[in-house]
Amino acid sequence: MAGFTSAAFDAIKDKVLAGERLSLDDGLVLYDPATPLHEVGQLANIVRERKNGNAAYYNINTHLNATNICVYRCTFCAFRSDLREAKGYAMSDEQILARGQEAIDNGCTEMHIVGGLHHQRKYEWYLHVVQTLHNAYPDLHLKAWTAVEINWFEFLTKRSIRSILEEQMAAGLGSMPGGGAEIFHPEVRSKICEHKADARNWFDIHRTAHQLGLKTNCTMLYGHIENAFHRIDHLIRLRELQDETGGFQTFIPLAFHPENTGLSHIKKPSALMDLRTIAVSRLMLDNIAHIKAYWIMLGIGTAQSALAYGADDLDGTVRHELIYHDAGATTPELLTTEQIRRLIVEAGREPIERDTLYRRIERDPSNPARWSVGEQILAAV
Structure with missing residues (x-):
């Protein structure tokens, strides 16, 4: 790698090439606008290819937001509704x-289930959602409930x-998404989501899930009132739990969409910030196998570019996503398998369909809605 030079960046480059861990100060250098984005991206791509080669993963999935009625009023959220609002459901x-039937008919391997914390629905209703779907469609992987929802279930019951997660797993829960992380640092978290699960709760829930053998994802919401220090602090906290448990599969940086939120005066992150965050995340999270460029939030073009900036996963077809579209996302509400594969091929990568647990999916050529699980995908961590 030739081009930009500075003592600080050269030291970071040496660490990365030697496979050494980066520090908080290193992360701040990578986020510094004076450090050229293409240099950070090139470095992240080295790590990306070291871990995942030329592969770019996707899945065929759908979202289920069973309710948008929520007791919390997080400043950044455009999805929630009060009970008596017209949009509440x-x-x-x-x-x-x-x-669920629509998912099966369209060959989905995963249903992503999250929603509001409905103050008139008991915990048993949320458990029933999982049980009902699993009993009817046992081959459909149910990735459900953020740590914020599990924390709410604790409050209700x-x-x-541990007992809540064990009961959910017995009902059919297959894994957990990484939402609700937002920004862990209290000086930011207290301003954007002061009442919901704090960082300690979030980590306790994911730690317990990992101890039970439940794989989870992790996220970070960026581009609102936080700064580079808060982002790097967030990534290091995730890295530390991964050192302890190894239970995180994928990290998803989530670009803040301000429309219809309490922070609507803030300009959403630029594509350059999106790519830098993808790249910095890949460099800091040396022990997490996959970095996802969530096209719903990034936009299709930026997500495709992110495959050269550290990302190795585009998420999936994403039927019925509501949360980010309510916040002004202008991306389509669905991409076809053919569109996703074309985006990956155009980026010079090899498209590989995976299931939620990163196993290859084999499709029946005569009936693409029929599928079977193949070998486990192994990434270098």
């Missing part, structure tokens, strides 16, 4: 099962995290 069993 809670899905019936029939609607939930219809969404006065039971332990």
Whole structure:
């Protein structure tokens, strides 16, 4: 790698090439606008290819947001609704099962289930959502409930995290998404989501999930009131839990969309910030196998470019995503498998369909809605 030189960046480059861990100060150098983005991207691409070669992963999935009614009023959220608002809803069993049937008919391997914390629905309703779908569609992997929702279930039941997760797993829970992380540092978290699960709660829940053998993802919401220090602090905290448990599969940087939120005066992150955050995340999170460029939030063009800046995963077809579209996302509400594969090939990568647990999916050529699970995908960590 030739081009930009500075003592600080050269030292970081030497560490990365030697496979050494980066520090908080290193992360701040990488986020410094004086450090050229293409140099950071090139370095991240080295790590990306070291871990995942030329592969770029995707899955065929759908989202289920069973309710948008929520007791919390997080400043950054455009999805939530009060009980009496016209846009408020809670899905019936029939609607939930219809969404599951649609997923099966379209060859989905995963349903991503998150939503609001409905103050008039008991914990058993949330458990019933998982049980109903799993009983009807046992081959559909249910990735459900953020740590914020699990924390709410604790409040409702006065039971332990472990017992709640064990019951959810027995009902059909297959893994957990990484939402609700936002920014861990209290000076930011207290301003954007002061009442919901704090960093300690979030980590306790994911730690317990990992101890039970439940794989989870992790996220970071960036581009609002936080700064580079808060982002690097966030990444290091995730890295430390991964050192302890090894249970995180994927890290997803989530670009803040301000429209219809309490922070609507803030300009959303630029594509350059998106790519820098992808690259810095890949460099800092040396022990997490995958970095996802979530096209719903980044936009299709930026997500495609991110495959050269450290990302190795584009998420999936993403049927029925509501949360970020309510916040002004202008991306399509669905990409076809053919569109995703074309984006990956155009980026010079090899498209590989995976399931939620990063196993190859084999499709029946005569009926693409029929599939089977293949070998485990192994990334270098």
